[in-house]
Amino acid sequence: MSMPISGPNQATNATTASAPKNKGGLEGIVAATTAISKVEGNTGRLIYRGYNIHDLARTTIFEEVVHLLWFGHLPSQQELTNLQQRFAAERTIPENVMVALRALPTSTEPMDALRTAVSAWGAVAIKGQPTVDQAIALTARFPLFLAAFNRLRHGQEPLESKPELGHAANYLYLLTGEVPSEEHVQGLNAYLVLLADHGMNASTFTARIVASTESDIASSIVAAIGALKGPLHGGAPSKVQDMLHEIGTPENADSWIRDAITTGKKLMGFGHRVYKTTDPRAEELREMARVADPQGFVFTRRVEELAISILEELKPGRRLYTNVEYYSAALMASVGLSGDLFTPTFAVSRVGGWTAHVLEQAGNNRLIRPEAEYTGSTDLAFKPLNER
Template identity: 80%
Template sequence: MSTVIPNTGNTPQKDTMTTNSNTTKPNKGGLEGIVAATTAMSKVDGTAGRLIYRGYNIHDLARTTSYEEILHLLWFGHLPDEQELADLRARLVAARTIPDTVMQSLRSLPAETDPMDALRTAVSTWGALKIKGKPTVDQAIALTANFPLFLAAFNRLRHGQEPLESQTELSHAANYLYLLTGQVPSNEHVRGLNSYLVLLADHGMNASTFTARIVASTESDIVSAVVAAIGALKGPLHGGAPSKVQDMLREIGTIENADSWLRNAITTGQKLMGFGHRVYKTTDPRAEELREMARVADPEGFKMSRHVEERALALLDELKPGRRLYTNVEYYSAALMNSVGLSGDLFTPTFAVSRVGGWTAHILEQVSNNRLIRPEAEYTGPENLPFTPLNERKK
């Protein structure tokens, strides 16, 4: 059955972008402070450090729910009962299959291909084969079910291994780890990855979600919108930073070297990876959850990560007072994903494995009450220049 999710928001989408002060033509880079749409999906409260999915605090969800429950919450508007959850899990399992054409495209990619590029290629190829018409929940389920398959298949191929068949009895998180390694994962690893998927599933009008909604607003298909979102997530200012946190910690090397390295980085204007967020003016609630998960999953690695965090915050307060920088979700994402055995270049694609749930939910919400997203730009170039014909122009 193909269905389009209803708009469960309480207010209609706005026709124009507005600011909190109700001005319609702000002059601020990056659209900061602009209200571009209404949504019932998630609320990011940057001042209080809160993240809410459809009314539920992220701390409660991260500690108690499965990723499949979060998908149901985002797509259908409420947490599932046992039968609803069983039905959704069955639909996800039934969709776990890679068409031969998609597998051929993955086999044709060079081993050095960035996994995000491989994921984008596989999703686009799959969409050309599978998707027609207006975005539906069935399409969202199929896309989300296949993200881990595409990524794991490419990862094995680039290491000279054959892709594996999904295990129907395994959860979304467990099946992904199995497809990567060929081993049924430990309960500890499954819990860690599942919580990560829950925490990253949605986050308001972030760059990739906004991109997906813009494409959907043109009445394009769901795969085109998701492929565009993948491109946005790939950027290091959005989802491409977790592996760079790992690189930074590796460069610091030891706890004893942390102060001198951090002081030099801060005084010379280097960016501390995993610190600061465009919205949060206090601790990122997702980082709080991931910190505790990393403490349990990798006690030795956690000591280094925690020490660098504490010293960085102290030095930032000393050297850059008033900046109010805190660790963000990417800082401890790196530690957690490393603890479950993922290589650094799989961190951002695994972010996509989670966020596709939010992307597709936002796409469905957009098309349920659609208006083309078409903001204005403030023109800063010259006007009224005299025109000169080509044969009269001189350097």
């Protein structure tokens, strides 16, 4: 069964002569048009197809949000039920993927295992141009791939999914073998909603570039996973946890933060390329962390308050505030995830947005082919090999 895509699909190049001068990292360059999400950096707002992220995080589940991203509207009860049934039907791991996962050393990073599994699955399951059916199949399988590898590396056999469980609950079950508490399911669901899309970030742009070549959806998503893995994009949540462990106590926080800033050490979980105020996703995650781990929250919040104050003191005018990664670490730890599963779980969420952008790109495609400002020599005199 094929599901149609609704909503505008417009993607264009920005290579006109009037385009702003490159500041590095394509800052200020408009590379596409999209109807999927909007990031308002100065006011700290994130919009998914017209809906404020605060409303979605508090009232929807992940399956509703990916329906919104793919089809352009929130689902009716029947549409949601249909999508959940589609997800449950796709919860299988082909034998070639299991062979690949079993062959990986137990020391393999889960993000690398996820990339490998998606590539192996795509090699046998994906043909032709991107479709929403393929997006559903990919998104449904991300938790399976991760949970299967996580159990294998700990000497356990992968589990069969429970069709009666939703996306977030089934992921936690596949990891632990226990049906999760409602509190943990709600926390993970909210996290998945909050991270599902975020404008033209590095991994989404990567996915759209690959899609613009008319490659397949699996190749686009494998490339996006590679981009998300980097610590300057999605690879930082576990490093927030490491930083908090290194700080150790509230009494040590002030001196540790000051020393880190003055010596050029990066404060993990602070600052964002777009937001010039608190990341709205961090606001939601902060409240969830407060409920999930009241005792640990006191320390985490104290470090946050000190860091923002000291950053303004030592780097005035830079407007460096808490980003989504800071409280992501606390929330994911509270639902029982190990640190090296934080970024792959980010991918479990973001694959919804990646696939929506791939579909949008394919729907009105033009090859993304920007120019580069050349800074090398142009008139060197050539010498044959025997004269060099």
